[in-house]
Amino acid sequence: MSMINYASREINCKIVYYGPGLCGKTTNLEYVYNKVRPETRGKLISLATETERTLFFDFLPVDLGSIRGFNTRFHLYTVPGQVYYNASRRLILKGVDGVVFVADSQAERMDANYASMQNLYENLAEYGYDPRTLPMVIQYNKRDLANAVNLGELRAQLNPDSLADFEAVATKGMGVFDTLKAVSKLVIKSLG
Amino acid sequence: MNPAATSWAFEAQDLERLDALLGAFLDGSQARCALLLDRTGRLLTAAGDDAGFDRVSFASLAAADFGASDQLARLLGEREFRSLYHQGENGSMYLVDVAGHAILAALFDARTTLGRVRLKTKAVVPEFASLFAQIAARDRTVGARLEAGWLTEVEDEIDRLFAE
Ligand SMILES: Nc1nc2c(ncn2[C@@H]2O[C@H](COP(=O)(O)OP(=O)(O)OP(=O)(O)O)[C@@H](O)[C@H]2O)c(=O)[nH]1
Ligand SMILES: [Mg+2]
Numbered sequence: 001m002s003m004i005n006y007a008s009r010e011i012n013c014k015i016v017y018y019g020p021g022l023c024g025k026t027t028n029l030e031y032v033y034n035k036v037r038p039e040t041r042g043k044l045i046s047l048a049t050e051t052e053r054t055l056f057f058d059f060l061p062v063d064l065g066s067i068r069g070f071n072t073r074f075h076l077y078t079v080p081g082q083v084y085y086n087a088s089r090r091l092i093l094k095g096v097d098g099v100v101f102v103a104d105s106q107a108e109r110m111d112a113n114y115a116s117m118q119n120l121y122e123n124l125a126e127y128g129y130d131p132r133t134l135p136m137v138i139q140y141n142k143r144d145l146a147n148a149v150n151l152g153e154l155r156a157q158l159n160p161d162s163l164a165d166f167e168a169v170a171t172k173g174m175g176v177f178d179t180l181k182a183v184s185k186l187v188i189k190s191l192g
Numbered sequence: 193m194n195p196a197a198t199s200w201a202f203e204a205q206d207l208e209r210l211d212a213l214l215g216a217f218l219d220g221s222q223a224r225c226a227l228l229l230d231r232t233g234r235l236l237t238a239a240g241d242d243a244g245f246d247r248v249s250f251a252s253l254a255a256a257d258f259g260a261s262d263q264l265a266r267l268l269g270e271r272e273f274r275s276l277y278h279q280g281e282n283g284s285m286y287l288v289d290v291a292g293h294a295i296l297a298a299l300f301d302a303r304t305t306l307g308r309v310r311l312k313t314k315a316v317v318p319e320f321a322s323l324f325a326q327i328a329a330r331d332r333t334v335g336a337r338l339e340a341g342w343l344t345e346v347e348d349e350i351d352r353l354f355a356e
Contacts, residue, residue, distance in 0.1 A: 003200040003234050007207035012234050032354075040353060042248050047256075056260070059233075059252045064349050068342045072349075075234070075252070091259045095199075095232030177354040184350050188343060 004070075004191075011072045013187045014095050015180075018120050019102035020112035021053070021081035024141040027170040028102065029058045029078055032180060035173065036062060054080040057092045074184055081116065090123045098135035098187035100179055102170075103158055105140050105148035113158055135186035138165040139179045144172070200230065206327055207237060213319055214239040217296075221312035222304035224283065227297045228290075228320070229255055236294065250297075258287055258295050275313075277306065288313045291321035293328065 003012040017025040026046065033044040040063050047056035057077050064072040079089040101120065103113040124131050140154050151167065159165050164182045168175025210228060218226050218240045225240035227247065233255035235247050258276055265273040276287040283301045286309050290296055296317065298309050 003202075003230065005200075005202045005207070005236075007202055007204040014232060035356065036353060043246055045249055045253065056256060059249070061248050061252075062353070064346065064353060067345045067349055068339045070338065070342070072346060087263055088260070091256065091263065094259065095230070173356070177356065181350055181354045184354070185347055188346050188350070191338070 009066075009070050011070055011191070012075065013073070013097040013184075013191075014075045014077065015098045015100065015183055015187060016093060016096045017076070017078040017100045017102055018089075018093075018116065019081055019141075020104055020109060020116040021083070023081060023102045023104035023109070023113070023116075024168075024170040025078040025081060025102050026052075026054055026058050028100070028139075028141075028168075028176050028179070029060050029076055031170060031173045031176045032062070032076065033060055035177070040065070053082060054078055055085070056080065056088050072188070074187075076180075083115070083119075086119065086123070089119070090126065093123050093127060093129075096124075096129070096134070097190070098137075098183045100137055100139055100183050101158070102139045102141050102168075103154060105142045105154060106145055107147050107149050110149060110157060117158060132161070135183060135190050136163055137179055137183045137186065138163055139168045139175060140165065141168045141170050141175075143167045143174070144169045200327065201330070202236070202327065206323070209323055210237050210320070211239065213316055213323070217298075217312055217316045220315070221298060221300070221309045223298040223300040223309055224303070225299045227251065227254075227299075229295050229297065231255055231259070231292065231295065240299075242299075254285075254287060254297055255295060258289070275310075286310065286313065288317060290317055291324060293324040294320065296320065 017028055019025055033041060042061040045059040049055050057079060060076045062074045077092050079092045101117060121131050138159050142148060166175045166179045170176055214226050214228060214237060225242045227238040228236045229251040230236060233252040235251040238247060261273050261276050274289050278285045283299055286298045288296050296313060300309055
C-alpha cells in the first residue's frame with residue numbers, strides 16, 4: 001500500500017490497470033506518458049513480447065510535485081491481460097493502492113471481461129485485500145468500435161456496485177485522463 | 193498475507209538509521225552503490241555512486257525481478273530464494289531479501305568480490321530486519337499528520353496535471 005516518508009516528505013501510491021488481454025491497458029499508459037508534462041513523469045518501462053503484448057508489466061511514475069511540503073508520486077502499472085500470465089499478474093498487485101479495471105466494450109469480449117474481474121477479486125483476496133474498500137474505478141474502452149455493447153449492459157455485467165465508471169477510446173485519449181483523475185483522487189482520499 | 197505489511201510511514205530518524213546501516217555496509221563490502229527498496233518496488237534510500245542511472249526504474253524492475261524469482265522458488269518446491277545475483281562484464285548486482293519487508297541491492301565491480309559482498313550482506317540484513325520490524329509495528333496511518341487543506345490542494349493539482 002502507500003508509503004509515506006516523513007524524512008524526504010514523499011508520498012508514494014501504486015495504481016494498477018487490470019483487465020483482459022488486448023483491452024487497452026498499455027494504450028492508457030502510453031497516452032498518459034505522451035500527454036502529461038514531460039517534467040512530471042519518469043521513464044515508461046514496458047516488459048513486452050515481440051508482438052507488443054505485455055509480458056510482465058508496464059511502469060510509469062508520475063509526480064504531482066510538492067504540495068504543503070509533501071511530494072506526491074503515483075506509480076502506474078499495467079498487468080499482462082492474457083489468462084496464461086496469472087502468476088505475473090498477481091505479483092504486480094502486491095502493494096496496490098488503487099485499481100483501474102479496463103473492460104473491452106466489444107460484444108465478443110464480454111466473457112473475457114467478466115473472467116478478468118473474477119480473477120482480480122481472487123488475486124486481491126490472496127493478498128488479503130478487501131475489494132469493497134480498495135479504491136477502484138472502471139473504464140469501458142474501445143467505445144469507437146461498431147460491435148461495442150451498450151453502456152447499460154456493460155454496467156449491469158461489470159459494475160453491480162456502481163463504482164465510478166468511464167467510457168473511453170484509449171487510442172484517441174478519450175476518457176483516459178478522466179479515469180486516472182478519478183482513481184488517483186480515490187487513492188488520495190483513502191490515505192486519510 | 194497482511195496487506196498492511198506493504199504500507200509504510202518512515203520518520204526522519206528511521207531514515208537516519210537506515211542510511212547509517214547502508215553506509216557501513218557500503219564501506220565494508222566495497223560495493224560501488226547500495227540501494228534499499230521495498231518489495232513493491234519503491235526506493236527507500238541509497239548510498240554510494242549510482243553513476244546517474246534511473247533509480248526509480250531500477251527499484252521497480254529489481255523488485256519485479258526478485259518477486260518473479262521468489263515465485264520460481266516456490267514452483268520448484270523451495271521456500272524462497274533469499275538472494276539473486278546477476279553478473280555483467282563490468283559490474284554485477286547482488287540482491288538479498290530483508291525479512292520479506294525490503295530488498296538490499298548491491299552494485300559492485302572488480303574492486304571487490306561476490307564473496308565479500310555476500311558476507312557483508314549476511315551481517316547487515318538482520319540489523320535492517322530488526323529496524324523494519326520496529327517501523328512496521330508502529331502506527332502507519334498516513335493521513336493523521338497531513339495538514340488540513342492538503343487533500344483539496346492535491347485534488348486541484350490532479351485536475352491540472354491530468355488535463356488535455
Ligand atoms: N479501436 C480501438 N482500439 C484500441 C483502443 N484501445 C486500444 N486499442 C488497440 O487494442 C490493441 C491492444 O491494446 P493494448 O493497450 O496493447 O492492450 P493491453 O490491454 O495492454 O493488452 P495485454 O498487454 O495483452 O494485456 C492495440 O492494437 C491498441 O491499439 C480503443 O479505444 N479503440
Ligand atoms: Mg499491455
